[in-house]
Amino acid sequence: MRIATWNVNSVNARLPTVLEWIQAANPDVACFQEIKCVDEKFPREAFEDLGYNVETHGQKSYNGVALLSKYPMSDVRRGLPGDDTDEQARYLEALIEAPRPIRVASIYLPNGNPLGTEKFPYKLAWFQRLQNHARELLALEEPLALCGDYNVIPEAEDARNPAAWTDDALFQPESREAFRALKWLGLADSHELGREPAGTFTFWDYQAGAWQRDHGIRIDFALLSPQAADRFRAIETHRDARDMEKPSDHVPVVVDLDLEA
DNA sequence: ATGGTAGACCTTCTA
Numbered sequence: 110m111r112i113a114t115w116n117v118n119s120v121n122a123r124l125p126t127v128l129e130w131i132q133a134a135n136p137d138v139a140c141f142q143e144i145k146c147v148d149e150k151f152p153r154e155a156f157e158d159l160g161y162n163v164e165t166h167g168q169k170s171y172n173g174v175a176l177l178s179k180y181p182m183s184d185v186r187r188g189l190p191g192d193d194t195d196e197q198a199r200y201l202e203a204l205i206e207a208p209r210p211i212r213v214a215s216i217y218l219p220n221g222n223p224l225g226t227e228k229f230p231y232k233l234a235w236f237q238r239l240q241n242h243a244r245e246l247l248a249l250e251e252p253l254a255l256c257g258d259y260n261v262i263p264e265a266e267d268a269r270n271p272a273a274w275t276d277d278a279l280f281q282p283e284s285r286e287a288f289r290a291l292k293w294l295g296l297a298d299s300h301e302l303g304r305e306p307a308g309t310f311t312f313w314d315y316q317a318g319a320w321q322r323d324h325g326i327r328i329d330f331a332l333l334s335p336q337a338a339d340r341f342r343a344i345e346t347h348r349d350a351r352d353m354e355k356p357s358d359h360v361p362v363v364v365d366l367d368l369e370a
Numbered sequence: 371a372t373g374g375t376a377g378a379c380c381t382t383c384t385a
Contacts, residue, residue, distance in 0.1 A: 118385085119377055143385090145378065170378050171385090220385060260385095314385085316374040358376080358385085 110207060110366045111136040114215070114256035114331055115350075116312075116359035119145040120175070124152055126353050132159065134347065134363055137179045138205055140215035140256040142359075144173035151175060168198040174215040174257070181206045191238035199235070209368035211337060212246065216257030221278030229278050232260070236287035240294065246334070247295050252368065253334035255296065258359065260328055261288040266307040267327040279328060296332040299364045303344035312359045313351060320351055331364045340366045 113136035117127055120141060131139060139161070144151060148167045156163050156177050166187040167173035176182065182203035189200035202214040216239070221232030246253055262280045265271040274280035292298065300309065310325025319325065333341060342365040350360040 122377060143377095171383085222385075314374085315376055318374085355376095 110138070110205075110209075110211065110368045111363060112138045112140070112211075112213060112254055112256060112331065112366065113361050113363045114140040114142075114258075114329055115361035116142040116217070116258040116329060116357060118143050118357040118359065121146055121150065121152060123355055123357060124155060126355055126357075128155060128159070130347070130350055130353070130361065131156075131177075134361065136363060137207070138213055139175075139177040140213065141175040141177070142173075142215060142217035142258045144175050145170060146173060164201060164203055166198045166201040168196070172198045172217055174198060174201040174217050176201055176203050176213065176215050178203070178205050178213075184212070189235065189238050190242055192234070195235075200239075207368060209252065211252040211254060211366070211368060212249075213254045213256065216255060216259065218258060218260045220260050221281075221284065224276065224278055224281070229281070232278060233283055233287060236284070236291070240287070240291050243291060243296065244294055250336060251334070252337040252340070252366070254337055254364070254366075255332040256330070256362075256364075258329050259288060261285060262326050262328060263288050267310075269308070269310065269324045269326070273324070274326070279326070292332065295335060297335070297338035297341070299331040299333060299341065299344045299362070300327070300346075302333070302338060302341045305344060305346065309346050310348075311346060311362060315358050329359055329362050331362055333364075333366075337366060340368055342367050
């Protein structure tokens with residue numbers, strides 16, 4: 110079972126690149142973030158032609174998440190529970206009906222910048238809701254993968270230049286604490302399971318030559334329940350995707366699980 | 371050096 114997560118930064122602006130990548134990587138499940146379109150404008154047929162079932166939770170212009178799966182999906186949940194007034198499309202979850210099923214979520218956590226605005230408390234409140242929901246999912250004691258762009262730099266080694274992020278919402282103590290609290294519910298970070306080296310980044314800003322200077326950060330994660338972590342086989346961070354034609358500012362993270370074991 | 375780039379889309383907001 111190969112599960113990929115990728116913030117594509119507009120699926121329509123980048124469709125040829127996304128299609129080229131997904132055919133080469135051939136994941137069974139793909140979690141996309143920042144599709145930046147409503148459900149009706151998601152290029153569903155292009156992925157169906159490659160053998161994927163498609164679920165989307167989109168919105169106009171901003172945010173939006175999708176799940177692609179070669180297996181049927183059920184139990185689809187659109188939106189994170191806990192606040193009926195939240196209109197931002199950042200959470201999509203489904204049960205992947207493989208021979209050994211696994212529940213997978215595509216997550217786009219709020220960025221939270223700039224500090225001093227309502228955006229940062231929104232981020233922290235969203236994180237708390239995610240923690241509450243993750244607690245309920247973990248109680249099911251089944252294979253589970255919470256994948257996506259968490260918009261958090263957990264540790265200094267997850268940034269090439271940590272000092273540059275001191276005043277950024279992604280590196281605030283409150284953001285990092287919320288990420289740790291989520292993990293400490295009993296989730297394993299695939300990056301740690303795979304012993305990827307420090308400097309394995311997933312995002313480089315388009316500005317100021319960040320990619321050319323390798324001024325990256327690691328903010329995209331695949332967090333696994335114990336029942337999934339037991340079956341972890343490998344992780345691959347697709348750094349090369351940052352050099353593709355019209356690249357996203359994020360690169361895909363791909364996790365292989367041996368669900369037959 | 372408070373810049374720089376990218377996407378949606380109407381003019382500025384988000385990242």
